[in-house]
Amino acid sequence: MPRYELSLIMRALERPTLVEAMKRVVSELINQGAIVRGMESLGERQLPYTMxxxxxxxxYGHYFILDIEASTRLCHNINPYFKRDIDIIRKHFIVPHYIKYKPFECTGPYTGMYAPESKKLETDKKLRKKLGVIE
Known part of the structure; x- marks a missing residue:
């Protein structure tokens, strides 16, 4: 299953109500077959614009980031639930950058079969030697 980060903006609620709302969200994710790896609260903040x-x-809203593993269909299947929940202002599934991009190491110039100039020069030299043009 692919790994996602679920970014949530919840209404500015009292702590007990906010805990209940997050329990509802997490339990629905688990019921849909997701594995919740972690949850991070970024606190209550003023929203960048009126939503x-x-x-x-x-x-104002509470910001949360949930680290989950879920099927690719979950993103579409869970949307109706998020639209019905009145405590959720915004939600967004994100593929984390550490999963998107794998590190790449350069091992030197490419000398394979489709190398642009290196193969061409070698074959040209062999051909010239064969024809006796260059010694």
């Missing part, structure tokens, strides 16, 4: 959700304006 509309469920016919209400929001100026």
């Amino acid at each position: 509309m959700a469920h016919a209400q304006k929001f100026y």
Whole structure:
């Protein structure tokens, strides 16, 4: 299963209500077949702009990042649940950069079969030697 980061912005709620809302989100993810690896709270902050959700304006929100492993279909299957939950302002699935890009090491110039100039020069030299043009 691919690994994702789920970025959530929740309404500015009291702590017990916020805990209940996060329990609902995590339990729904688990019911859909996801594996929750970690959860990080980034705290309550003022939103960068006024956000509309469920016919209400929001100026503050709690930011969360959930580290999950889930099937590729989960992103589409969980959207209706997130749209119904009135405590969620925004959600976004992210493929982390440490999974997207694998480190690449340069091992020197490419000398394979399709190397642009190196093969051509070698075959040209062999051909010239064969024809007796260059010794």
